[in-house]
Amino acid sequence: MASSSTGNSDGLQMLDSVRVIPPTDDPKWPLWRYVQKVAKTGGGKGGNAKIICRLCNRDVTGSYTRVKHHLLKMGNGVKPCPKVTIDVLVQLKSEQDKADASTKFAKL
Numbered sequence: 374m375a376s377s378s379t380g381n382s383d384g385l386q387m388l389d390s391v392r393v394i395p396p397t398d399d400p401k402w403p404l405w406r407y408v409q410k411v412a413k414t415g416g417g418k419g420g421n422a423k424i425i426c427r428l429c430n431r432d433v434t435g436s437y438t439r440v441k442h443h444l445l446k447m448g449n450g451v452k453p454c455p456k457v458t459i460d461v462l463v464q465l466k467s468e469q470d471k472a473d474a475s476t477k478f479a480k481l
């Protein structure tokens with residue numbers, strides 16, 4: 374519930390400006406808020422929606438894992454997001470950590 378804003382970080386302001394809480398928002402997967410799912414049209418194969426990073430507008434289509442690797446710069450063959458600065462990374466990591474922690478508690 375910390376609502377203090379330092380206001381000295383462009384990166385975090387950018388993060389706030391691109392954050393969109395989806396209608397299907399699930400606190401377990403906070404990073405969906407920073408990407409956009411684009412329904413595939415005309416493919417006919419069904420399956421994956423296209424996923425675009427809202428920060429850098431790159432295609433990160435795949436699973437949530439890929440989104441996570443992109444935004445948290447975890448590697449594993451996924452290009453890291455060029456827009457994620459240290460401040461942003463710390464923020465995103467803490468959101469993901471909280472989500473991981475709450476999922477663990479929920480399972481207990």
Ligand SMILES: [Zn+2]
Nearest residue numbers: 426428429454
């Ligand atoms: Zn990106």
